[in-house]
Amino acid sequence: xxxxxxxxxxxNNENHHSFTVSYLMNSCGxxxxxxxxxxxxxxLKTPHKPDSVLNFFKQRGFPKSQTTNIIKRIPKVLxxxxxxxxxxxxxxxxxxxxxxxDIVKILSKYPGLLCRSLDNHLIPTFNSLxxxxxxSEKTIALIxxxxxxxxxxxxxxxxxxxxxxxxxxxxxxxxxxxxxxWPQLFLMHPKIFEKSAASVKEMGINPLRxxxxxxxxxxxxxxxxxxxxxxxxxxxxxxxxxxxxxxxLKCPWCMITSEDKITxxxxxxxxxxxxxxxxxxxxxxxxxxxxxxxxxxxxxxIQFLLSKGLxxxxxxxxxxxxxxxxxxxxxxxxxxDDAPKLLKLYQEKLDLSNKTKCSV
Numbered sequence: 001x002x003x004x005x006x007x008x009x010x011x012n013n014e015n016h017h018s019f020t021v022s023y024l025m026n027s028c029g030x031x032x033x034x035x036x037x038x039x040x041x042x043x044l045k046t047p048h049k050p051d052s053v054l055n056f057f058k059q060r061g062f063p064k065s066q067t068t069n070i071i072k073r074i075p076k077v078l079x080x081x082x083x084x085x086x087x088x089x090x091x092x093x094x095x096x097x098x099x100x101x102d103i104v105k106i107l108s109k110y111p112g113l114l115c116r117s118l119d120n121h122l123i124p125t126f127n128s129l130x131x132x133x134x135x136s137e138k139t140i141a142l143i144x145x146x147x148x149x150x151x152x153x154x155x156x157x158x159x160x161x162x163x164x165x166x167x168x169x170x171x172x173x174x175x176x177x178x179x180x181x182w183p184q185l186f187l188m189h190p191k192i193f194e195k196s197a198a199s200v201k202e203m204g205i206n207p208l209r210x211x212x213x214x215x216x217x218x219x220x221x222x223x224x225x226x227x228x229x230x231x232x233x234x235x236x237x238x239x240x241x242x243x244x245x246x247x248x249l250k251c252p253w254c255m256i257t258s259e260d261k262i263t264x265x266x267x268x269x270x271x272x273x274x275x276x277x278x279x280x281x282x283x284x285x286x287x288x289x290x291x292x293x294x295x296x297x298x299x300x301x302i303q304f305l306l307s308k309g310l311x312x313x314x315x316x317x318x319x320x321x322x323x324x325x326x327x328x329x330x331x332x333x334x335x336x337d338d339a340p341k342l343l344k345l346y347q348e349k350l351d352l353s354n355k356t357k358c359s360v
Contacts (some may be wrong), residue, residue: 009019020044024075027054029068038075039339047246049079051094056082060090062108075112087120096126097134102144110147121153128276132162164197169207178213186219196220205249222255233259233284237266238277254284256306264291268299276334279315297349298322298329299340310336349352 024035043051057067070077080086093103107113116122119194129139129149143150152158165175179186185193196219205212220226234244247254257265265287280286289295291349302318305311311318324332333342 006314008169011193017043021132023047023050024071025087026296027051027073028078029064031073034072036075038072042075052082053078053080053086056086062104066104066108069108074111077111080114085265086114088211089122091112092118092122096140098140102140102343104146106144110151112151112325113147115152122150123156125150125154128159130292131160137177138180142180142183148187149183152187157188158186159191161186161188161193164190165207165213168197168201168212173206174208174210174213177210181214182217185213185220188220192220203245203249205252211249211252215248218248218252218255227255228261230255230257230259234266234281237263237270237280239281242280243281247281251284254287259289261291262287264278265289265295268295273299273303279319283319286319286322293350297346300349301333301346304338304345305336308338310338 003295006194017039020039020043021032021035024030024038025032027047027050028035030038045269054067057070058064059114062070068140090103092108094100098106113122113232129142130136133139133142133307151157161174162179163179166172170178181312188196189240193216196216199219200212200215201207203215205215215242222230231244234247239247268291269286270277286295298321303313313323321329322333330343333346336342
């Protein structure tokens with residue numbers, strides 16, 4: 001009898017698994033591979049409850065593709081009660097003035113929010129963010145752009161990291177700007193955040209400047225070996241330790257740039273334009289420009305102007321040309337008699353760079 005019971009139980013489990021995979025594919029739109037993966041986290045016996053969840057999303061304007069994505073990432077959503085669990089959360093977002101399309105956007109980006117407790121997590125976390133940002137509108141904009149911030153416990157990451165900035169002397173206005181601009185930074189482990197803040201302070205970056213927080217981000221997002229490897233790339237191109245530090249103090253983003261891009265940019269300016277490496281060190285913002293959209297096409301225009309004697313070989317002026325916003329740069333080109341030729345050259349290089357990028 002025990003053997004027979006085990007066989008029946010095994011058969012039932014296999015039937016439920018088969019139904020689950022079939023339902024995930026046929027009703028939810030998952031591929032076989034995704035359905036098999038999702039079936040490890042949810043077991044469906046009948047279509048009643050999952051059907052009610054699918055209908056709930058459909059009635060509230062969720063496109064089929066977004067619903068499929070939500071279920072693929074959080075399969076157990078199919079077991080939640082539409083009326084008791086899902087609806088109150090959507091009503092909460094609506095009560096804060098978030099539009100239905102933005103709610104769809106938020107939950108599609110981070111469906112895990114549907115599994116968070118409304119009273120014990122979502123409401124208090126939203127209120128904490130509102131107090132920090134001193135504005136419900138700013139909080140809503142932040143959540144729409146980066147819903148992860150609402151998922152994580154503020155007491156574990158966000159608030160301890162904010163305290164580290166306050167203790168370091170960062171102005172409250174800069175903390176607010178940082179949360180809005182780089183919210184992912186505040187989900188770093190506080191120990192890593194604190195170590196990075198101490199390191200940045202030792203380098204001499206002033207906490208009263210917003211670059212202090214950006215420098216912390218640069219330190220946080222890579223390991224020590226990655227940091228040293230990027231530093232070695234700059235040194236191979238002739239930067240001294242002092243030049244690198246001065247560049248980092250001016251533009252911390254120069255260390256967030258990938259090693260391949262650093263090499264490509266240094267090669268372009270040093271070997272292609274004939275500039276000394278120290279020039280780029282004095283203007284580290286150059287390492288943040290796009291090779292395809294700015295440096296290569298504008299570099300071609302600059303080289304043409306130099307060959308015709310239409311501009312002096314003054315790196316300060318040439319860097320200004322590279323730094324102009326697109327509209328200002330185009331207006332500058334119109335001032336030359338060779339404007340049609342310059343515009344054609346510029347567009348050709350833009351198109352070529354884009355094709356090269358797409359083919360990689």
